[in-house]
Amino acid sequence: MVSITPNRQRTGASPFSKLLRNTGNWLPPFLGVGSFLLVWQILSMTGLIALPAPTSLFTEERTRNLILYPFYDRGGLDKGLFWQTMASLGRVAQGYTLAAIVGIGVGITIGLKPGINRAFDPLFQFLRMVAPLAWVPIALVLFQKNQPAAIFVIFITAVWPILINTAEGVRQIPQDYRNVALVLQMSSRRFFTKVLIPSALPYIFTGLRISIGLAWLAIIAAEIVMPGTVGIGFFIWDAYQQNYVGEIVLGVIWIGAIGLVLDRLMAWLQTRISAGQ
Numbered sequence: 001m002v003s004i005t006p007n008r009q010r011t012g013a014s015p016f017s018k019l020l021r022n023t024g025n026w027l028p029p030f031l032g033v034g035s036f037l038l039v040w041q042i043l044s045m046t047g048l049i050a051l052p053a054p055t056s057l058f059t060e061e062r063t064r065n066l067i068l069y070p071f072y073d074r075g076g077l078d079k080g081l082f083w084q085t086m087a088s089l090g091r092v093a094q095g096y097t098l099a100a101i102v103g104i105g106v107g108i109t110i111g112l113k114p115g116i117n118r119a120f121d122p123l124f125q126f127l128r129m130v131a132p133l134a135w136v137p138i139a140l141v142l143f144q145k146n147q148p149a150a151i152f153v154i155f156i157t158a159v160w161p162i163l164i165n166t167a168e169g170v171r172q173i174p175q176d177y178r179n180v181a182l183v184l185q186m187s188s189r190r191f192f193t194k195v196l197i198p199s200a201l202p203y204i205f206t207g208l209r210i211s212i213g214l215a216w217l218a219i220i221a222a223e224i225v226m227p228g229t230v231g232i233g234f235f236i237w238d239a240y241q242q243n244y245v246g247e248i249v250l251g252v253i254w255i256g257a258i259g260l261v262l263d264r265l266m267a268w269l270q271t272r273i274s275a276g277q
Helices: 015-021 023-045 061-068 081-112 112-130 133-143 146-171 175-183 188-224 230-241 245-275
Strands: none
Touching: 015 061, 015 146, 023 081, 023 146, 023 245, 081 112, 081 133, 081 230, 112 146, 146 175, 146 188, 175 188, 188 230, 230 245
């Protein structure tokens, strides 16, 4: 009798094979970013644009040191990119958290109360059209200090998308859900946790994702015009005043990278919370 030994199944694929299988996910962004950097490099080398080439960020001593040593701290405003970023993110966290609390709370209220919405909607639409930079002098007059003024600018910039999207999400709750809640005589608390929040959650997170980008933009603008403030915005402005163009370019790339991370973090948080509903 001939025995046949089954082939052993492979317990796991190699990282390289996994990378090949996911080509459709990483290859298009890689080609897009690579093409952009290549065009930028060519335009800089031919002198068609005055900006330094991407490769110069690693060949120039100042920018190379900023990339390789982000944790240095010589005191005062002379700090590495890590500390500049942490200072900015600290202000963003405070202003954004306040905007989320106020935006979601007020948004739910005006979503449930059409009369309040009609009364305050013109004011909300008016205030949200004001640019972040326009709020900076007002904030400085109100608070007389850079830190609370910066937090206020973040709050007043980020609160409107959260508020408006939350209110819209509450208004879009199907009438059938409301009728079932009435038939079952749900308490206000149970309606809030079992019907309102799950139904409005996609709208709320849309507002939160929009607002995190606006909050990051607002702090950069605020730090640029607030002298003597440690932060990535002041870092760029200081580099401009000293004509360090390479540092300006590095700062802009850094800002974009941090903004992308914040957006992806908010998207991940949405998927985690939505999965638990």
